[in-house]
Amino acid sequence: MNILVTGGAGFIGSHIVDGLIGAGHRVIVLDNLSSGNPRNISQQATFVEGDICSADTVAAIFRDHAIDVVNHHAAQIDVRKSVTAPVHDAEINILGSLNLLEAARQHGVKRFVFASTGGAIYGEQQYFPADEKHPQQPISPYGITKRSVELYLEYYRAVHGLAYTIFRYTNVYGPRQDPKGDAGVVAIFANAMLDGAPTTIFGTGSQTRDYVYVGDIVRAHLLLLDRAVGSEVYNVATGMETSVNDLHIVLSSLITGGKAAPVYAEARKGELDRSSCTSAKIEAAFGWQPSVELRDGLAKTAAYFKEHR
Ligand SMILES: NC(=O)c1ccc[n+]([C@@H]2O[C@H](COP(=O)([O-])OP(=O)(O)OC[C@H]3O[C@@H](n4cnc5c(N)ncnc54)[C@H](O)[C@@H]3O)[C@@H](O)[C@H]2O)c1
Numbered sequence: 297m298n299i300l301v302t303g304g305a306g307f308i309g310s311h312i313v314d315g316l317i318g319a320g321h322r323v324i325v326l327d328n329l330s331s332g333n334p335r336n337i338s339q340q341a342t343f344v345e346g347d348i349c350s351a352d353t354v355a356a357i358f359r360d361h362a363i364d365v366v367n368h369h370a371a372q373i374d375v376r377k378s379v380t381a382p383v384h385d386a387e388i389n390i391l392g393s394l395n396l397l398e399a400a401r402q403h404g405v406k407r408f409v410f411a412s413t414g415g416a417i418y419g420e421q422q423y424f425p426a427d428e429k430h431p432q433q434p435i436s437p438y439g440i441t442k443r444s445v446e447l448y449l450e451y452y453r454a455v456h457g458l459a460y461t462i463f464r465y466t467n468v469y470g471p472r473q474d475p476k477g478d479a480g481v482v483a484i485f486a487n488a489m490l491d492g493a494p495t496t497i498f499g500t501g502s503q504t505r506d507y508v509y510v511g512d513i514v515r516a517h518l519l520l521l522d523r524a525v526g527s528e529v530y531n532v533a534t535g536m537e538t539s540v541n542d543l544h545i546v547l548s549s550l551i552t553g554g555k556a557a558p559v560y561a562e563a564r565k566g567e568l569d570r571s572s573c574t575s576a577k578i579e580a581a582f583g584w585q586p587s588v589e590l591r592d593g594l595a596k597t598a599a600y601f602k603e604h605r
Contacts, residue, residue, distance in 0.1 A: 308411065363400075366396055397452050426531070449527070461524050463531075489556045498562065500563070509586070
């Protein structure tokens with residue numbers, strides 16, 4: 297199949313590109329390199345450097361390539377930036393996504409796959425782990441934009457017959473995650489520890505997240521191409537809660553022999569206290585389960601950063 301991967305120079309998108317090419321698909325990457333890295337892009341992919349916010353750029357790709365599937369990962373991913381610059385966040389995450397949806401509709405794309413979020417959409421959870429029916433109470437502009445695109449996808453399905461798959465990831469980690477910015481705590485801690493620099497935990501460190509390894513995300517995308525029917529939303533998660541303190545302890549033991557101790561700073565407003573999602577639905581549909589234990593995934597990630605610093 298011909299698959300357009302937006303954000304294919306980024307952390308998750310580039311791993312998906314590698315997986316799709318490995319499975320024999322033809323991949324076109326659209327990325328403006330705002331946070332992505334050209335070194336992440338597979339040599340076997342066709343790379344278009346451009347912005348999803350440009351309707352002309354998007355239209356040209358659909359004109360030049362017979363796109364079967366859109367795999368949409370390009371986004372402004374930083375929750376804190378979405379709070380300080382909500383218009384910018386919405387321009388990329390909503391209007392950019394609409395450019396792709398319009399082109400997909402016009403060109404009869406078979407399926408639109410969207411990278412959504414578990415934590416930011418469910419907000420402070422009422423029960424743990426959250427399933428896909430958990431009430432949605434996003435408390436950040438980022439969560440609102442992700443929810444909005446989910447609603448647009450349902451509209452495009454109902455009115456225009458465009459099939460979709462929504463994957464709500466929890467906290468994805470692994471090689472190639474950008475340690476700059478605020479988004480990936482594993483990448484931030486690992487790189488600081490490798491540099492011998494201090495690591496900061498905001499709040500008590502008892503806040504929990506559900507960490508899922510990027511290789512497991514890629515497997516979910518490959519399974520979906522073989523098995524998806526209809527238009528559904530799935531959590532892609534482990535269901536396990538890990539505190540930031542415990543994450544720090546494991547990374548410190550892997551990288552510094554336990555010597556790195558965190559510095560504590562004031563809790564940041566708007567951060568979720570606890571977050572975890574169940575992947576029972578995708579397990580029943582595609583037979584997907586997380587396969588990489590946290591400690592093993594962190595060891596692989598630390599080894600990657602050590603080699604690529
Ligand atoms: N990392 C996570 O834990 C996580 C969790 C839930 C959802 N997601 C979603 O997964 C997707 C990928 O996230 P990631 O962690 O790989 O982030 P990333 O920043 O590494 O990847 C995003 C990519 O999109 C590109 N991009 C940004 N704006 C663009 C634009 N206007 N036009 C074209 N390209 C643009 C960037 O250059 C980058 O390569 C995002 O949609 C994100 O919201 C990520």
